[in-house]
Structures are given as structure tokens and as C-alpha cells.
Amino acid sequence: MASPLQQFEIKPIAPIEVGGVDISFTNSSLFMVIVITAVTLFLVLGMRKRAMVPGRWQSMAELSYEFIAGLIRENVGHEGRAYFPFVFTLFMFILFANIIGLIPYSFTVTSHIIVTFALAAVVFLGVTVIAILKHGVKFFGFFLPPGAPIYLAPLMVPIEVLSYLARPVTLALRLFANMMAGHTLLKVIAGFVVLLGLFGIAPLAVLVALFLLELIVAILQAYVFAILTCIYLHDALHLH
Amino acid sequence: MSVEAAKLIGAGLAVIGLAGVGVGIGNVFSAFITSVARNPAAQATVGTMTWVGFALVEAVALYALLIAFLILFG
Numbered sequence: 001m002a003s004p005l006q007q008f009e010i011k012p013i014a015p016i017e018v019g020g021v022d023i024s025f026t027n028s029s030l031f032m033v034i035v036i037t038a039v040t041l042f043l044v045l046g047m048r049k050r051a052m053v054p055g056r057w058q059s060m061a062e063l064s065y066e067f068i069a070g071l072i073r074e075n076v077g078h079e080g081r082a083y084f085p086f087v088f089t090l091f092m093f094i095l096f097a098n099i100i101g102l103i104p105y106s107f108t109v110t111s112h113i114i115v116t117f118a119l120a121a122v123v124f125l126g127v128t129v130i131a132i133l134k135h136g137v138k139f140f141g142f143f144l145p146p147g148a149p150i151y152l153a154p155l156m157v158p159i160e161v162l163s164y165l166a167r168p169v170t171l172a173l174r175l176f177a178n179m180m181a182g183h184t185l186l187k188v189i190a191g192f193v194v195l196l197g198l199f200g201i202a203p204l205a206v207l208v209a210l211f212l213l214e215l216i217v218a219i220l221q222a223y224v225f226a227i228l229t230c231i232y233l234h235d236a237l238h239l240h
Numbered sequence: 241m242s243v244e245a246a247k248l249i250g251a252g253l254a255v256i257g258l259a260g261v262g263v264g265i266g267n268v269f270s271a272f273i274t275s276v277a278r279n280p281a282a283q284a285t286v287g288t289m290t291w292v293g294f295a296l297v298e299a300v301a302l303y304a305l306l307i308a309f310l311i312l313f314g
Contacts, residue, residue, distance in 0.1 A: 174296075177305065220295050
């Protein structure tokens, strides 16, 4: 019987090697292309009619825009508008990648730590660079919260620095662990369905319920990634 | 003790931490229900933070599960 971890294997579709470095087009790359195509088609075709009173598809496209715009307005404020395209792209990519990964026989792009770490690293580095460019040396005042007495600084500053450096790690790990654990659990229960034959109807019912949970988790994790990005942006722009 | 047996015991020990996560998620939603029961108008604001809180607590559950999987299959 196949291991439940076999679904995460990277299989090269078009092997390409440049100077000893393997940059093949893999199943992961294929699904990233599929995700981006899906997002683009969803938004472009949805807005094709440009009706004043939106139809169903246009409504959904406008809702996704309004959702992120509202998120940025609430969590980052007025200066956050410049970062709307970034957060919107991030949210739509992760959302569609998570949902497309639930289709049987497909591949979940975000179930690999390197993908989620790349996304989290971009967010973390971007936010830190924005903060340093905007506040200069005062950025390091971020690590001593206002109102804390100065004699606590030797204790507080290392803790604050550590928790700041933990941000990209937790951001990446949260999405990766949710996706990997969810899909592994689905495969393990699916294995029981096959194993039990006729009585497999019980694990099948559990599987259906788990699928609903996984769908909720897929959407929720994309939302949490986006809202945490907005919160870190707020910290960078306003230094608490 | 064989490596296989040690792996299984290690994975079992690793998921003991999920008890804390169960308490945590219960706390988050208990606070949500209590605050909405006292002030139904706050549902939208409190609701948003509730889901963020739930995802953050669940992430800890998945860190524990990740360690268990790493011990079992790594």
C-alpha cells in the first residue's frame, strides 16, 4: 500500500539542467501555472461585462477585491493602499493553491515548506525593508515597546527581537503544516476506506466531513496569511 | 529497543501537546460566545479576531503533529 506521504513527491515533467542546477518543470511548477491561470481567468473573465449591477461572476470578483481592500483599510490604514496589489496577489495565490490542491489527484503547491517559506520570506524581508526605509535608525526602537521602563530593556529587547525573527518561520510553518497535515490525514482515512471493504462506509462518512474541514482550513489559512501580512505591514509603517 | 518501536513511542509522546491546543481552542470560542451573548452588536468585530485566534492556536496543534510525523517518517 502506498504511503500517505507519497502525494507530496515532486516529479519532474520536463527535466532542465543549467550548470549543474536542476531547474526542471515539475508537477509543482505545473500546478503553480494552473493556479495563476485560474486566478487570472477568474478575475479577467469575471470583470468582462463591467455591468453597473454586477452579475454573479462579477460579484465574486468584486467581493474578493473588496474583501482584501477592507482588510488593508482596517489593519494598515490609509498608507496601506500602496501595498494592496501585493497582499491581493498573495491572498488569491494561496487561496486558489489551497483549494485546487483539494481536487483528487492534484498537487497542493503550498504543502511544501520551500514554497511557503519563499512567500513568508518575501513578506518578512519586504516589511523589514519598508520599515527601515521609512523610519531609518528609529526602526530599532520597535523592539522596546513604549511605556516600558528602561531597566527592563536588557530583558525585553532580546525577547522582542527573537519574536520578530520568529515571524517568517511561524508564517511559513503555519500554512505548510496545515496543508501537509490535512492532506496526510485525508490520505490515511482514505486508506481505511479501501481496507475495510463493505464497512468502509464509516470512514467514508468521516472522509466527507474531513473534506469540509479541509476546505474551511484552506480558505482560513489564506485569510490568516493575508491578515498577518497586513498586521506586520502596520507594525512596519507605524512602529506600534 | 528497535528503532521502529522507538519511533512509534516518540510519535505518541509528541501528540500529548495537543491537549493544550484543545483547551486553547475551547477558550477562544468560549470567549467569543460569551462576548456575543453580552453584546450581540459586537459580533462582526469580535468574529474576525476569533477566526484569526483559532487559526493561530490550530497552528500550534499542527506544529506538534509535524514533529510527530517527522519522528515517525523522518
